[in-house]
Structures are given as structure tokens and as C-alpha cells.
Amino acid sequence: MAQIEGTYGLLAEFDTPTELIAAAKAAYGSGWRRLDCYTPYPVEEAAEAIGFHSNRVSLVCLIGGLMGLAAMFGLETWASVLAYPLNIGGRPLYSWPAFIVPAYEWTILFAGLSAAFGMLAMNGLPAMYHPLFNSPSFRNGATTDKFFLCLEANDPKFSLSETKKYLENFGPLSVVEVDY
């Protein structure tokens, strides 16, 4: 596999989410598309600021849930009606009220697992290596109290000197170049 080399992007570090969001909105507004925000806790507005639109995880979760429902309800119906038709207290073989509870449990189980694995499958995790961890400020602050905006080198607007100046306009704590 070819080794990727060169600059991954420019990383600006902010003290508050408010500043990060202002910068991210401005960058997105002036045409940046290869950019990302990194925050120590979920910040909904940061995702919205960089044009993040709804993803497919909720759809995968829904389909998973429906599959779980169908699988368990089908299994119970097959077992009670076709495979082992037993007379239990004179009740009909197809006693749907009794099938609801396990079917419901499987809906939850399948929906939960599909959401978790769907999320992992679609967000690129687990990742063994990410260039941003080359930046010491990122290693120290990204999971505690700092907010980062990264403008990536594969955006057509990227230019090492211009972009660095552009980011400095937002008053970050630091702007560093991150290598692969």
C-alpha cells in the first residue's frame, strides 16, 4: 500500500465551543468542504455548522428493529402453529398476544445492535491511526477542554500560508500544521 505523505491539514485550537462554531460556520460559508470539528463532548451545532446532514444510522437502526420484530414473531408463529402445535389451555395455536413480548425484546435488541454496529461501520471506526494525534495540543486538549477545527489539505481551497492566515483571523489559541 502506498504511503501517504505530506500535509494532512491545518488545525486551529479554540478555548470555547462558541468560537469554534463561529469559525466553522465562516469557513463553511466561504466554501470549505473538507473540514472537520473535534470537541470533547457532543456539540450539535458544530456538526450543523460544517454542513453535516442526517446520516443513515437511524435507517439501519429502524431496519434492524423491524427485522428483529419479524424474526421473533415469525419464529414463535412457526414454532406454535407449524412445528409444535400444542393445545395449551384451549387457546388458539396462533395466540398473538403471547408472542408480543419476546418479539418486542428482539426489536429492541436488533435495533440497538444495528445502531451500534451501523455507526461503527459508517464512521470509519475503529481506526488504528489518525494524523491529528501527531499534534501535541490535540492529544492534550481534544478529550478534555479544547475545541478544534481542522481544514484539510485535500480541499481545493487549501494553501499552507493563506489558510494559516485565514484561520488566525478567528483568534485561535494556536494554528498548527499536521502531517500524515
Added chain:
Amino acid sequence: MAHAPEHGHHARTLPANLGAPAFVNGWRRRALIVGAVFSALSLLLAVLDHSIDHLLRAWLLGFMICFGFAVGGMALLMVQYLTGGKWGLLVRRPLEAMSRTLPLVFLYFLPIGIFAKKLYLWAAISNPAEALKSGLISAAQAHAIAFKRPMLNLTTMWITTIACFAIWGFYMWRLNSLSLQRDSDTESPVHYWTQKFENLSGPGVVIYSLTLTAGVIYWVMSLDPTWYSSVYGLLFLVGQGYAALALVILTVLTLAKGEPFKTILRVTEQHDLGKLTFAFVMLNIYLAFSQFLIIWSGNLPEEIPWYLDRIRGGWGVVITLDFLFHWLVPFTLLLSRDLKRNRKRLIFVCQWMIFARCWDMFWLIEPNFPDARRNLHFSFGILQYAAVPVALLAFWSAYYFFQLQQRPLVAVNDPHLAEILEPDHAHA
């Protein structure tokens, strides 16, 4: 602005006037007009039906819904003090206003208590053995009425009802007066007030669940003296939470068209309230279905007729719709994250849920009566269910809006206030 302390530069400021916006006056006027029109309609229906039987049944429905808002709202108020959280600050004053409608709800009870003999079989039958001989009631009914006599008699019913209302009245008074005192008291430390409210609300929630159970057993469950269910109180408890939460969200979202809610309502808290509603929708169907599953599995002659009365003879349509209205529709809608964050759509879901609660109550009440059980049929009387509860709810709403106008809509002496005024992203 590079190192702004505490993100303060974006925090909003509360408007000077925290009172209800002027358009609440318009709501009140409209509610009174609706109330008057539907009262006239129900009188007309009573004349056409040549009886007040259905008027009383529908009155019971309207009473139970208004009661759910007043007392369920008060319970939610106490829960909110116990759990904490920013959503609580948002709904506190509307919930207080709901709880202060209790005197009106007690007035609504009076016709039920006075005409109890027209509603409750156990009140109408003074001598079960004789009534059985003359074929008025079945053997099961005669046995149940005689056996449950120490509880199911008018004196005990009045005593229980008045005791319950007195207890709720006490809590209503304490919660409301302390809340105003807290607003004006800036001297005491924060935990003084949080603890005071926690100490009041903790036992309050327990007492609420016990008194509520007693109330609903008398007012609704005993309409059929033969049947009982141990989850009944809990079902109403969750149902009250379901409806009271829907109404309070509806209030907050519509009040947000003007100040002060325009300033303090953030999408984050709206989303949280939507999620809480979703939890109530799930819990509600969970309990309702558990009760059904247990009775269906047991298939005992003492219990199963209650369901058969409510499934056969056309009632199957009502219960199927009940399931759709009460659970499937709000459940599927509230699954969506975008919907919970959209004001207009969440308002629609809340209105829908209040309607669904009324529909469910119709299914609980009407099949208790001999002319309606296993026989859903048209009469002018049955139309009362579309007239009387609307009138009662409209007058109740007018009183509720009046109560909303009595106080500032935001409790100011609360640590959450500063947080709620910050932008959405400021805190995890």
C-alpha cells in the same frame, strides 16, 4: 473576544417583563366561547336523548381529563424538583398554573358525587340480594356489590374523595407558595431551596400515587363493581403523566411565540421534553398491554368479561383505533429526532396525544354501562362524549390560562436559569 470568559458574550438576557404574553387573553376568550357553545350543544343533546345518563358519563370523562391535568401536572412538578435538570425550570410555572386549577376540578366532581346513583351500579343498588331476585343484576354483580360494600358505599366515597382533594390541596398550596417565596429570597444559599423542595416532593410523589389510586378506583374502576386490576392506579398515573406532559409542552411551545419563553426556550430542552414524552408513550402501552396479557393468559371468568365487554359488539374498532391513536402514531412520530426539534410538529403530536387520552378514556368508561357493553351503537347520547368533555376542558383551559397570567412565567432564583440563557452548545 478571543478569550471570552464562560462563553458569556453570547448569553441572552431575560426580558424585563416575565409575565404571560398578551395573547393569552385571546386564548382565554376563545376557550370561554368554545365552552359556552359546547355546553349549549350538550344541553341540546340531553333534550334529544331524553336523559342525562350520557351527559353524566361524558362529564366523568371530562372530569378525569381535567383532573389528570391538575393533579398529574402537580405530580410532574414534584418529579421535576426531584430529578433536577434544565427542562424542569422551563415547565415549572405552567405546571404550577395547572396545579392551581384544583378547586375547579373539585367543582367538576360535585355532579358526579351528587348523581352517583345514576353512574355507579353499587350506589344504585341498595339491596343486592333483592335486586338479584328481581333480575336487575347478575349473581356475580350481586356478590361483588355485597362483598365490596364496606368500600363501595356513598359515605366512604365522599370521605375518600374529600380526603384526597384535601391532600392535593395541601401540596398545591405548599408547592405554589414556596415557589414564590423562593423567587424573592436571594439571601439563602441555593441548596436551601433545592432541599426544601426535594423534601416536600419526595413524600409528595408517593402520597400522590396512593391517593390517585384510591380516586380512580372509586371514580372509574368501580363503574364495573365485579372487576379489579392491581395495575389500575399505575395505568392512570402514567396516563396522567402522558397527558400533563403533552399539555405542558404544548403550553411552552405556543407561549414561545412571545416573551419571555421566546428567550428561554432552546432546542436542547425542547428535544429533552420530546424524549420524555416518548418514554411516557412507551410506559403507557407497556402497562396497558401487560394488564391485557395477564388477564388474557389467565382467562378467568371474573376478569375476562371486562375485556370482552370492550372488544365485542363493535368495540373492537374502538380499541384498535385506541391502540393506533394512543401508541402507534405518537410512537412512530416521536422516533424521529427532527420532529422532536421542530416546534410545529411537536405541537401537533402533543395535541394528538391529548385527544388520544380522551379516546382511551371513552373506551374505559362507556362499555361499563349495560346499554353499551358489547354493543357499540349510535344514540344522541353517545354524541355527548364529543360535547361535554370539550366544554369542561374549555372552561378548565380558560381557568388555566388565567392562572398562567397570575405569576411571572420564569422562576428566577434558580441556578439553571443562567445555563438556560446560554447558547445551546455551551454545556455538555
